[in-house]
Amino acid sequence: MNDTQTARDRILEPTDVTQEDLERSIDDLLGHEIDFGEVFVQNIRSESWGLEDGIVKDGSFSVDAGIGVRALVGEKTGFAYCEDIRREGLGDAVAAARSIARAGKGRQGTGYKVASVDSMYGPEDPIAALDEVRKVRLLQRADQTARAVDARVKEVNVRISASHELMMVVASDGTVGQDIRPLTRLDVSVIVESGGRRERGNAGGGGRRNLDDPATDAWADNLAREAVRMALINLEAVETPAGPMPVVLGPGWPGVLLHEAVGHGLEGDFNRKGSSTYANRVGERVASPLCTIVDEGSIPGRRGSLSMDDEGSPTRKTVLIENGVLKGYMQDKLNARLMNVTSTGNGRRQSYAHVPMPRMTNTYMEPGESDPEEILRSVQRGVYAVNFGGGSVDITSGRFVFSATEAYLIEDGKVTAPLRGATLIGNGPDVMNAVSMVGNDLALDGGVGVCGKDGQSVPVGVGQPTLKVDEIVVGGTQA
Amino acid sequence: MDVTEQETELKALVADILAEAEKQGADQCEVSVSSDEGLSVNVRKGELEQVEFNQDRGFGITVYFGQRKGSASTTDSSRAAIENTVAAASNIARFTEEDPCNGLADASLMQTEVIDLDLFHPWTLEPDVATDLACACEGAGLEMDDRLTNSDGASVNTQQSVRVYGNSHGFLGSYIATRHGMSCVLIGEDESGMQRDYWYSVGRNQEDLDAAEDIGREAARRTLARLSPRKASTGTYPVLFAPPMAAGLIGHVIGAISGGALYRNASFLIDSMGKQIMPDWLSLVERPQLPGQLGSAYFDSDGLATHEKAFVDSGVVASYVLSSYSARKLGLEPTGNAGGVFNLDLDGTARDPAELLSGMGTGLYVTELMGQGVNTVTGDYSRGAAGFWVEDGQIAYPVAEATIAGNLSDMLMNITGIGTDVDYRGNIRAPSILVSEMTVAGDGSG
Numbered sequence: 001m002n003d004t005q006t007a008r009d010r011i012l013e014p015t016d017v018t019q020e021d022l023e024r025s026i027d028d029l030l031g032h033e034i035d036f037g038e039v040f041v042q043n044i045r046s047e048s049w050g051l052e053d054g055i056v057k058d059g060s061f062s063v064d065a066g067i068g069v070r071a072l073v074g075e076k077t078g079f080a081y082c083e084d085i086r087r088e089g090l091g092d093a094v095a096a097a098r099s100i101a102r103a104g105k106g107r108q109g110t111g112y113k114v115a116s117v118d119s120m121y122g123p124e125d126p127i128a129a130l131d132e133v134r135k136v137r138l139l140q141r142a143d144q145t146a147r148a149v150d151a152r153v154k155e156v157n158v159r160i161s162a163s164h165e166l167m168m169v170v171a172s173d174g175t176v177g178q179d180i181r182p183l184t185r186l187d188v189s190v191i192v193e194s195g196g197r198r199e200r201g202n203a204g205g206g207g208r209r210n211l212d213d214p215a216t217d218a219w220a221d222n223l224a225r226e227a228v229r230m231a232l233i234n235l236e237a238v239e240t241p242a243g244p245m246p247v248v249l250g251p252g253w254p255g256v257l258l259h260e261a262v263g264h265g266l267e268g269d270f271n272r273k274g275s276s277t278y279a280n281r282v283g284e285r286v287a288s289p290l291c292t293i294v295d296e297g298s299i300p301g302r303r304g305s306l307s308m309d310d311e312g313s314p315t316r317k318t319v320l321i322e323n324g325v326l327k328g329y330m331q332d333k334l335n336a337r338l339m340n341v342t343s344t345g346n347g348r349r350q351s352y353a354h355v356p357m358p359r360m361t362n363t364y365m366e367p368g369e370s371d372p373e374e375i376l377r378s379v380q381r382g383v384y385a386v387n388f389g390g391g392s393v394d395i396t397s398g399r400f401v402f403s404a405t406e407a408y409l410i411e412d413g414k415v416t417a418p419l420r421g422a423t424l425i426g427n428g429p430d431v432m433n434a435v436s437m438v439g440n441d442l443a444l445d446g447g448v449g450v451c452g453k454d455g456q457s458v459p460v461g462v463g464q465p466t467l468k469v470d471e472i473v474v475g476g477t478q479a
Numbered sequence: 480m481d482v483t484e485q486e487t488e489l490k491a492l493v494a495d496i497l498a499e500a501e502k503q504g505a506d507q508c509e510v511s512v513s514s515d516e517g518l519s520v521n522v523r524k525g526e527l528e529q530v531e532f533n534q535d536r537g538f539g540i541t542v543y544f545g546q547r548k549g550s551a552s553t554t555d556s557s558r559a560a561i562e563n564t565v566a567a568a569s570n571i572a573r574f575t576e577e578d579p580c581n582g583l584a585d586a587s588l589m590q591t592e593v594i595d596l597d598l599f600h601p602w603t604l605e606p607d608v609a610t611d612l613a614c615a616c617e618g619a620g621l622e623m624d625d626r627l628t629n630s631d632g633a634s635v636n637t638q639q640s641v642r643v644y645g646n647s648h649g650f651l652g653s654y655i656a657t658r659h660g661m662s663c664v665l666i667g668e669d670e671s672g673m674q675r676d677y678w679y680s681v682g683r684n685q686e687d688l689d690a691a692e693d694i695g696r697e698a699a700r701r702t703l704a705r706l707s708p709r710k711a712s713t714g715t716y717p718v719l720f721a722p723p724m725a726a727g728l729i730g731h732v733i734g735a736i737s738g739g740a741l742y743r744n745a746s747f748l749i750d751s752m753g754k755q756i757m758p759d760w761l762s763l764v765e766r767p768q769l770p771g772q773l774g775s776a777y778f779d780s781d782g783l784a785t786h787e788k789a790f791v792d793s794g795v796v797a798s799y800v801l802s803s804y805s806a807r808k809l810g811l812e813p814t815g816n817a818g819g820v821f822n823l824d825l826d827g828t829a830r831d832p833a834e835l836l837s838g839m840g841t842g843l844y845v846t847e848l849m850g851q852g853v854n855t856v857t858g859d860y861s862r863g864a865a866g867f868w869v870e871d872g873q874i875a876y877p878v879a880e881a882t883i884a885g886n887l888s889d890m891l892m893n894i895t896g897i898g899t900d901v902d903y904r905g906n907i908r909a910p911s912i913l914v915s916e917m918t919v920a921g922d923g924s925g
Contacts, residue, residue, distance in 0.1 A: 049575075052743070057578040059571035060550035063564075064537075075523075080532040083554040096532040099606070132574040155744050191744050191856060198744060200856045240861070242884065242920035243713045273523070274629055275666055277673065353535065390851045392863075396666055396675040397708075399880055401850030401863030421859035423852040423882050475852070475861045475882020477918045479714045 177312025201231025240476025368438025738805020
């Protein structure tokens with residue numbers, strides 16, 4: 001295997017399955033009365049190493065390969081998959097998936113065209129890029145850096161993960177897509193202790209890129225220092241005031257608010273079914289005119305980026321909300337067909353064993369004109385939230401929640417005491433309408449986002465400039 | 480393939496993998512193999528939406544060279560894949576460092592009996608029968624009220640699995656199990672907007688599932704009850720956790736007395752053994768070998784025998800939750816909990832849930848929690864909540880966009896009541912739990 005081989009050759013060569021077999025499977029699917037048939041072949045190799053108590057104590061390697069087969073008729077989906085890439089399993093999966101529709105006149109797929117897309121990342125295997133000794137050293141380096149920052153650091157956990165995915169998709173609409181996708185990630189978590197009080201700090205990052213980079217050591221050092229910084233700040237944190245108040249969200253990762261408050265509600269499936277609070281509202285004002293929100297899978301090297309989605313559609317920049325007005329939804333092929341639009345390259349699946357759905361890639365708000373300092377100065381009393389643990393949303397009511405892991409009180413326009421355990425809760429449309437200032441400091445996150453939907457996880461990116469929301473309910477212990 | 484043939488085949492596979500590991504020079508080795516197959520059918524608005532056939536198989540191996548460890552897994556069980564996977568795990572173990580706590584549990588602790596826990600009750604379910612059931616479930620819900628304008632569908636699923644674990648001590652154990660479920664998600668709408676809620680039933684035996692129509696109607700009742708929510712009052716109030724939410728609360732306690740959190744100093748319950756963490760009328764008891772239950776197991780994922788025990792006895796921590804690795808890290812004996820807890824009950828004087836409600840005065844009855852605001856290092860707890868505002872012991876109106884906050888140490892000591900309404904749908908079998916005091920945030924009245 002070498003770097004010039006295509007994904008197709010790399011996946012199929014070691015197996016008894018050929019591209020002709022995949023095309024024949026499409027013909028077999030079309031033997032029943034379906035609208036669309038698809039075969040998705042995938043091989044993912046992953047590796048991860050963990051350090052704890054100052055020693056690299058575990059490592060694991062996995063290979064997951066299989067074929068997912070989908071048959072669509074109207075709003076119905078028939079789905080089956082087989083583990084291992086074998087002709088026999090493929091045949092069984094085809095028979096199961098097409099059973100959703102009656103047998104009909106034999107038809108054949110035609111016009112197969114290999115999709116040509118711009119590559120958002122290189123084909124190199126990030127697992128092989130650093131040898132084992134260098135990976136172990138990198139973990140040890142992060143551990144030593146964290147411990148050297150402050151004597152109050154008691155525990156350090158470091159984990160490095162890399163995966164190399166080969167995918168290929170053939171569909172009855174003539175699609176032949178193939179992609180080679182690297183993904184890397186480094187996480188540092190520390191526990192600090194002082195005067196009987198313990199706090200945790202985390203930092204992580206990565207993307208669809210390689211680790212064999214001269215800047216990798218400095219990156220590991222920065223993550224280690226960042227984790228310690230956050231933990232030490234939390235040692236000083238005071239009780240969070242509870243109730244509605246102005247909230248300033250920092251740039252970068254706090255964009256998870258957009259992901260929850262807006263992004264999920266703009267996925268095509270929920271809007272086709274009318275179950276989203278944003279359903280049937282294209283052209284309406286759904287946010288403050290200061291807000292322009294986009295989803296962009298086509299940014300080189302980001303965690304949420306893809307050269308093509310899992311249905312073989314090229315990724316792109318999709319404007320979701322422009323100056324506060326709802327412009328459109330994120331679509332996969334099924335929902336695009338049923339809603340009479342085209343796919344936006346957002347058809348993603350966790351693996352061959354899961355069905356594709358409309359999913360986000362990198363979702364962010366375009367920068368505005370305010371100076372971030374001026375935004376903070378404008379707040380009499382409120383919360384400045386700069387890091388979050390994660391969030392969730394109920395797309396029907398629009399309610400979302402997320403939990404700050406680093407937040408501060410704002411008093412008379414100044415950032416003062418750090419706060420512990422601040423939770424923000426609100427309603428997507430209400431909060432987006434309450435955005436009153438947007439900073440000029442757009443930043444994307446460091447590359448740690450994992451988005452869950454219907455039991456499927458996919459890597460995503462988020463981003464935003466500094467934002468001021470006039471009122472969000474803050475959950476704290478101080479009533 | 481017949482399930483007992485599958486079990487025999489997987490046992491042979493485990494033996495092959497163990498032999499390969501020995502051949503490649505591993506001092507110790509452990510292998511898990513699983514094979515699952517099932518069917519899941521979703522309908523929406525009375526029409527079939529998705530039929531999914533799943534068939535999963537894979538194995539994972541951990542090898543020890545002295546006290547260095549490496550792991551690998553794959554979905555391929557061919558001879559070549561076995562050799563490659565053992566080699567990949569062995570290669571990793573060449574580069575990991577010595578950890579004195581690494582290695583299999585003591586051979587003397589392995590489960591020696593084979594116990595039939597009555598977990599296998601296959602359901603021969605054809606897609607069209609499943610579709611009819613799911614339609615009946617959704618239909619019974621939707622027809623209850625005109626305000627139920629939409630649906631996110633109903634689903635019926637059945638799964639059967641074979642799991643085999645073996646290690647180089649000669650232990651080889653297996654489980655054959657089934658799990659069936661039915662669920663429904665409905666959407667209601669009135670002038671204040673849309674709300675959703677759901678209900679589900681799950682069991683080892685299809686006969687244990689609630690009737691399809693009852694599941695749909697319960698989803699309908701819950702959705703209708705949430706329409707036109709208001710904000711909660713900001714202040715300090717009692718909070719009643721409905722059973723599925725209370726299970727989460729108990730889960731945080733289990734997380735905090737688990738070996739992994741303890742040896743990493745990442746728990747608010749460090750050094751809590753022998754100390755009181757709950758009122759003395761409450762105990763947390765694990766009953767792993769109950770027949771037919773969702774969390775039942777007779778050996779844990781280290782191969783150790785499980786046994787009934789109290790983690791919290793009359794309010795006092797009586798046992799941590801330990802695997803053989805975390806036990807060694809802490810200098811304690813393993814508790815047969817590698818892989819977690821198996822059927823956990825909160826034992827204590829239970830009251831009728833209506834009585835709990837009427838006794839709480841004014842406060843919040845929580846039926847949904849959102850977000851991840853639980854810090855197990857400090858015990859700080861701050862989550863999004865929805866449910867019902869309670870006034871003078873009566874449900875007054877639905878509440879959304881509230882937060883509840885406190886510290887888990889205080890919340891546990893402030894439990895003043897538990898209900899008779901135990902939810903048996905999970906591994907943690909929780910009743911309603913009343914906490915006398917938490918900070919609730921919603922409107923600006925605080």
